[in-house]
Amino acid sequence: MVITVDKLSETPLYLQLRAQVIAGIAAGELRPGDPLPSVRSLAEDLGINLHTVNKAYATLRDEGYVIMLGRRGAYVADAPADPAAGMDEAALDEELGRLAVEFKASGGTRAAFVEAALRAASDLPEGA
Template sequence: MILRIDQMSPNPVYLQIRDQIVAAIARGELLPADRLPSVRALASDLGINLHTVNKAYAVLRDEGYLLMRGRAGAVVADFKQLASPEKKAASAEKLGASLYQLALEHCAQGGTEEDFLKEAQAQADRVFADPGVAGAKRDVHVLGLDPKDGALRPERPGESANILGSDSAAPQGA
């Protein structure tokens, strides 16, 4: 998986990291027990402050996507097995609250219930039709590498990139 940071995005960098890791877990690019780069290594590779990566990892830990194993670093959690009934209920409540807020915004912009449901269905179809989410084979090859030296090249100016989930991505530790 390649992590891309868009410095021009209105979204904070830590949320960009969080969202991309969640998407990689959903697509099966990151599986339970996969190790992530250390906070320092990822921050260095992306050219950002280590506190930003630490915040992203902390949010992912608090949401149940990562386990922090001290000096061993961050690993992908098995949410289905590790989440308590309370954590699952909180996740469902968060989903409901997010959908409610989106419905309110859609309505405030003059949208109809029918249009909202069509768009929600289209986005659900988009996610669950993705072969990675549907459970197809794991694709771990990385695109965007320079074939000469293996260095990762950002796609656009102002964008940082990092390989995440690769065994050679970074040494583990804090």
């Protein structure tokens, strides 16, 4: 899996990294037990501060997507045994509602929002 960042984006770099790792997990490109690049090597490869990568990994750890094994690095965590440990439908509804409001406020239409949501969902692997 190739990880990239857009240094000109308004999205903080650590959130870009977080989103790409989660997308890799969702797409099956990253499986439980797979190692992530070391903080130092990923920071060097991307030309960003190692604290930025560390913050992304710590966020992913706190959310249960990765486990940190000290100097041995970061690894994709096992899927939670309890599906409720992840985002539940109420949280999803809340997040989609927030996104819909922001999209509308920026001039988007309901139809365009629904179309974008359907495109995003169609990228999920079967059974997800």
